Amino acid sequence: MILVAAKLGLTSCRTCGLLARPAPAPLLSLCPRCRTPLTLRKPASLIWTSVLLIAAYALYVPANMLPIIVTERPLDTQTDTILSGTLYLWFSGAWPLAIIVLLASIMLPLAKLLVLTFLVLSVELRLRVLPLQRVRSYRLIHAIGRWSMLDIFVAAMLAGAVQFQTLASIRPGSGAIAFAAVVILTMLAANTFDPRLIWDTSGESHE
Amino acid sequence: MRRVTSASRPQIIACPDCDLLQNCLEPPYGGATLCCRCEAVLVPRRRDSFDTTLAWAIAAAIMLALANAFPIVSLNVQAQQNATTLIETVRVLWQEDMPSLGFVVAFTIILAPALEALAAIYVLLHLRRRSARRRLPIYALRLFRGVEAWSMTEVFMLGALVALVKLEDYAELQYGLALWSLAAAMVCLAAMGASLNHHAAWARLGGRAR
Numbered sequence: 209m210i211l212v213a214a215k216l217g218l219t220s221c222r223t224c225g226l227l228a229r230p231a232p233a234p235l236l237s238l239c240p241r242c243r244t245p246l247t248l249r250k251p252a253s254l255i256w257t258s259v260l261l262i263a264a265y266a267l268y269v270p271a272n273m274l275p276i277i278v279t280e281r282p283l284d285t286q287t288d289t290i291l292s293g294t295l296y297l298w299f300s301g302a303w304p305l306a307i308i309v310l311l312a313s314i315m316l317p318l319a320k321l322l323v324l325t326f327l328v329l330s331v332e333l334r335l336r337v338l339p340l341q342r343v344r345s346y347r348l349i350h351a352i353g354r355w356s357m358l359d360i361f362v363a364a365m366l367a368g369a370v371q372f373q374t375l376a377s378i379r380p381g382s383g384a385i386a387f388a389a390v391v392i393l394t395m396l397a398a399n400t401f402d403p404r405l406i407w408d409t410s411g412e413s414h415e
Numbered sequence: 416m417r418r419v420t421s422a423s424r425p426q427i428i429a430c431p432d433c434d435l436l437q438n439c440l441e442p443p444y445g446g447a448t449l450c451c452r453c454e455a456v457l458v459p460r461r462r463d464s465f466d467t468t469l470a471w472a473i474a475a476a477i478m479l480a481l482a483n484a485f486p487i488v489s490l491n492v493q494a495q496q497n498a499t500t501l502i503e504t505v506r507v508l509w510q511e512d513m514p515s516l517g518f519v520v521a522f523t524i525i526l527a528p529a530l531e532a533l534a535a536i537y538v539l540l541h542l543r544r545r546s547a548r549r550r551l552p553i554y555a556l557r558l559f560r561g562v563e564a565w566s567m568t569e570v571f572m573l574g575a576l577v578a579l580v581k582l583e584d585y586a587e588l589q590y591g592l593a594l595w596s597l598a599a600a601m602v603c604l605a606a607m608g609a610s611l612n613h614h615a616a617w618a619r620l621g622g623r624a625r
Contacts, residue, residue, distance in 0.1 A: 210452075211436040213429030218436070220429040223557055224617040227428050227436075241621040242553050297577070300584065305577050312573075343432050343453050354567050357523065361567075361574025362581075364520050367511070368504030369488055369582060372495050376585075379511040388519050395564075404434040407453070 212407070214248045221246060250402035257328050260397035264321060267386045267393070272314070274383030276363050281376045289383060290314060290359050313359035313387075316352065320394045323349050327401060334409040343403050350398045356391040360384060430455050462612035469539040471607035476532040478600035483525060486591035488579060500593060501525055527566035528604060534559040535607055542619055553620050563608060568601045 213219055213227070220227050221239040230237035230246040237246040250256075275287035288296070290313050298306035323345050329335075330342060363380045370378040428439045432455035439457050442448045448458035486498035501524060508517035534555045541552040575594070582588060 213434045213436050216436070218429060219434070220431060222431065223560055224621070225428055225431070225614070226617070226621070227426075241617060242557060244557060297581070300581075302580050305580055308573070309577060339433075340453060343455075347432070347455075354564070355570055355573075357567055357570050358574050358577070360516075360520070361524075361571045362578045364504050364508060364516075365487075365499075365571075365575045365578035366581065367507045368499040369490055369497065369578065370585075371497050371507060372490075372492055375492055375495065380508065380513060380516060385513060385516050388516055392519070399564075403432045407433040407435075 214404070214408075217248070219246060219248050222250075249404060249408075250400060253400055253402040253405060254328055254332060256400035257324065257397045260393050260400065261321065261324055261328065264317075264390050264393035264397065267390045268317065268321065271317075271383055271386035271390050274386060275381030276359060276383040276387060277366060277378055278381045279370075279376060279378050282374065287381060290387065293359070293362075309359060309362070312355045316356045317387075317390055317394060320349050320353055320356070320398070324394065324397050324401065327406070331405045331409050336410045339406050339410040342406050346398075346401065346403050346406075353391070353395050353398055356394070357388070360388050360391070428457065430457065458614060462615070463610035465539050465542050465612070465616070468607055468610045468612075469536065469543075471603050471610060472532050472535040472539060475528075475600050475603035475607055476536060478596045478603055479528055479532060481596035482593045482600055485593040485596070487575065487593040487597070488582075488591055489589040490582065491587040491589065492585065498591065501597075523565055523567040524571050527562045528568050528600065530562045531559060531566045531604060532607070534562070535611065538616065538620075542616065548620065556616060556620060560613075566604065568597065568604060572598060572601055 217229050218227055219230060221242060221244060223244040224239060224242040226239055226241045228237075228239060228246060230248060238244065239246050272290055274289070276290050277288040277293065279286040279288070290309075294306050294309045294314070297303070297309060327342060327346055330337065363384050366378045367380050370376055426439055427436060429436050430450040430453060433450060433453040435450060435452045437451055437457075440448060442458055442460070445461055447456055447460045449455065450457055483501050486500045486503075489496060489498040505517050505521045505525070508514070508520060537555045538552050538559065541549070541555075575597075579588065
């Protein structure tokens with residue numbers, strides 16, 4: 209017999225792991241040990257995750273199309289998107305770095321968006337497919353999400369270092385804000401998604 | 416003979432990833448305890464004593480202080496020189512009309528790691544004295560858990576590396592102390608996070624059940 213805590217009205221505190229019984233719905237409960245809010249499932253998990261994902265999708269295209277770095281010289285101004293920056297690295301010989309930036313800044317946010325979308329849809333449509341693999345992919349996405357911030361820090365570092373008024377000056381482009389927003393939104397989306405929903409809807413908890 | 420503490424008595428928990436109720440036993444040395452249905456880590460691999468974690472936390476705090484006080488790199492182009500510190504990087508973002516980006520970088524690179532190290536130091540110092548259950552250390556450990564996910568020193572290090580490789584072609588680079596102490600801070604923060612025994616910390620902070 210499979211015992212699911214929520215069916216018994218119990219839950220492990222998300223901060224300290226203490227098993228406790230939260231008070232029924234309208235009352236707000238706090239963990240007796242660490243006083244974090246206690247709920248059976250993350251509140252409005254699917255709604256929050258969906259909203260954050262939609263916002264991230266909306267900003268994903270501008271993030272890649274708008275320039276992330278603007279190089280200002282006395283005679284000309286040059287803009288670089290994430291993609292053109294990667295190509296520059298590749299053709300100037302630093303191809304290991306080009307691959308790293310390609311993976312972290314172009315593939316990874318897209319992968320996060322697609323995986324989270326699939327997870328939300330699979331729960332919403334009550335698909336019973338491969339719950340173990342789904343939760344594993346959730347854990348992976350959750351853990352490596354922060355590495356998408358790579359290009360933001362590259363831009364920040366370049367802007368901070370190259371500040372010569374007469375020769376050249378680098379400043380971040382509007383694409384940088386959009387890209388940072390995409391990364392943060394996907395990180396928040398992964399935080400709001402409750403993986404326990406995968407098991408709730410995959411039919412295993414029927415008795 | 417092993418002393419049975421509240422941390423080592425078998426207890427029942429609900430898996431954080433699949434909500435299955437199960438017995439959560441202490442793993443053998445070098446092993447981890449996994450959820451029997453979804454393989455989530457319930458009790459991580461061997462953690463160190465609070466003193467070890469405290470040592471790493473203090474080292475991290477010192478390294479972070481150095482990383483902020485000194486420049487990361489100095490560029491020399493045609494007799495002009497520009498030294499970059501972490502705060503400089505944030506300041507440029509503020510100046511170029513991007514305060515939101517400046518805040519994000521400031522938080523993930525300066526504030527979050529500092530809060531992580533300081534919160535850990537406070538909690539661990541409190542745990543060395545067997546004082547009664549107090550509210551502030553509990554909030555400090557919660558702060559530590561919350562801020563841990565947003566502390567991105569290692570991502571910044573890789574980003575700085577990529578940027579420096581790009582810059583090598585243009586100017587003469589002089590690497591500053593902050594680069595090395597930031598790398599050291601990255602190692603210390605990771606070691607601190609890996610050695611902290613959350614389970615035992617919560618058991619001690621929680622005090623006796625009412």
